[in-house]
Structures are given as structure tokens and as C-alpha cells.
Amino acid sequence: MQTPKSILLHLDSSARVVERIKVARQLAETFNAEVTGLPCMMSSLMRYPFALEGAAQALAIMQDLDRQCRDKAYAAFTAVGSGSPRFKWEEPMGDAPWGFARRALYCDLMILGQRDAGDPAAGELPGDFLPSLLVESGRPALVLPYAGPIAPIGRTVLVAWKETRESARAVSAALPWLRRAATVHVVSYGEDIESSLEALQAYLRAQGVTATLQQGGPQDDEVGGRLLSLAADRSADLLVMGCYGHSRAREWVLGGATSSILQSMTLPVLMSH
Numbered sequence: 001m002q003t004p005k006s007i008l009l010h011l012d013s014s015a016r017v018v019e020r021i022k023v024a025r026q027l028a029e030t031f032n033a034e035v036t037g038l039p040c041m042m043s044s045l046m047r048y049p050f051a052l053e054g055a056a057q058a059l060a061i062m063q064d065l066d067r068q069c070r071d072k073a074y075a076a077f078t079a080v081g082s083g084s085p086r087f088k089w090e091e092p093m094g095d096a097p098w099g100f101a102r103r104a105l106y107c108d109l110m111i112l113g114q115r116d117a118g119d120p121a122a123g124e125l126p127g128d129f130l131p132s133l134l135v136e137s138g139r140p141a142l143v144l145p146y147a148g149p150i151a152p153i154g155r156t157v158l159v160a161w162k163e164t165r166e167s168a169r170a171v172s173a174a175l176p177w178l179r180r181a182a183t184v185h186v187v188s189y190g191e192d193i194e195s196s197l198e199a200l201q202a203y204l205r206a207q208g209v210t211a212t213l214q215q216g217g218p219q220d221d222e223v224g225g226r227l228l229s230l231a232a233d234r235s236a237d238l239l240v241m242g243c244y245g246h247s248r249a250r251e252w253v254l255g256g257a258t259s260s261i262l263q264s265m266t267l268p269v270l271m272s273h
Helices: 017-031 049-080 098-104 120-124 129-137 165-178 194-206 223-233 256-264
Strands: 006-011 034-039 087-089 109-113 141-144 156-161 183-188 212-215 238-242 245-248 251-254 269-272
Touching: 006 017, 006 049, 006 098, 017 034, 017 049, 017 109, 017 141, 034 049, 049 087, 098 129, 109 129, 129 141, 129 256, 156 165, 156 194, 156 223, 165 194, 165 238, 165 269, 183 194, 183 223, 194 212, 223 238, 223 256, 238 256, 256 269
Parallel strands: 006 034, 006 109, 034 087, 109 141, 156 183, 156 238, 183 212, 238 269
Antiparallel strands: 141 269, 245 251
């Protein structure tokens, strides 16, 4: 992947949005990229359709709540991005949240936040917003955890490798970080993976990346947890992996490891479908 020059930053009224904006600014400076801040939140009437029963008064309250959420996102974006010529604000698009996926077609990278069920703003988006974005847009996303400090990203990178298109796309998207990293670790799970790991190592070497290899053990339901433990053991500040899942009854159902990582992530994760 070429160095990202167009970054689409998801904004909302969550408590963690400021951290996402700070990371976006760091990446803009690192890669000489432009960041577009785009708020994306379901309207209050979509979240509380019963309010329509209250007629005009309830409608006014819901509209005021939407304005407050938008203004909170705007205030955070302008405060952190103040003075940066690389920061650009866009007004919310219609058909939220799926309008965000259409806008993402015209960016190199999305910056998103892990869903925090304990944040009052969690209800602003459907539960499958993040995986649906990855599927609908086809663009890679840097997903940031909702808790803990975020150190500079990309000094020590852990790549979760699987011989699939999703994993290959994630590695390709991660190349700008991998080439800059001081240390790159690659881990794979399952049986008969030696040749696959060696092939990836050769590919990365051709890209100017030196990586150490590790066989992580069996491919089972515990992979997500073991992957996060390994990331902690290696002091990784970025995890690279594919996003897996399938559509069912108009909802996106994640694979086991993907779901586990998105629920329990402790470091930034670069994902691609």
C-alpha cells in the first residue's frame, strides 16, 4: 500500500473521540496526509422512534440533542486540529451511518474507535457499525481502544498472519508502518504453517521489512486472547490482522478471533476485510 494521504476520521460525541483526533493528527504529520473529520451518528429519532408520539415538542428536543452531539464533535475536532492545514471538517452526510461507508470509498485509511458499551454515546451507532464499514467500503481501518493511553503507533508491530485475502490486505495496508518499525513480529496459528510464514517473511523482506516469525499454536476459540497476550509480551503498539465474518439476517456476524479482538483490544489494531 502507498503511504496514506487521505485519512477519514470518524467523529462522534463519545468520551474517547479526542484520543482519535490526536492520533489522526500524529498520522497526518508522519505521512504528510490530509485528515477529513466526518461526524457520523444516527439521528435521535432513529434511536428513539417513540418520541414521535410526543409530536412537535418531542421532535424539537430530539433535533436539539442531535445538534449538541454534532457541536461536541466539532469542538473537539477544531480544538485538537487547531492550526493544522491538514485538518478538514465535513458536515454529516445523509443516511447515517451508511453514508460514512460511501464517503470512505474516497480515502486511503479510516480511523475508528472501539465500541464502548458503557459510554452513553454508544447508542449513536448500531453495534455492527465497525465491521459493516470495513465490508461496505473495502478500506483498511485503524481501530483505537476505548481505554488506556495510546503511545506512538508503529514502533513494535505484531502481524497476525493467515493465508487469506483479508490478512494479505491487512499486511499491504500496514506496509507504511512496517517499513518504519523498529521491530516486526509475525505470528500464525494452526497446522502446517511453516511454508506460509516463510513466504510472508520473504515478501516482507522484498518490501524492506525484517520480521521474526512465530508459530502461535492451534487455531481455536482462544486465538483472540492468546494474540492479545502475545502483543503484551512483545510490547507491541500495533496489531495487524484481517477482519473475518459473514452476513446473516442483514447483520454482520464476526468471526471468533475478530470479535474477541474488537471486544477486548488493548492496543491499536489495523484491520482490513
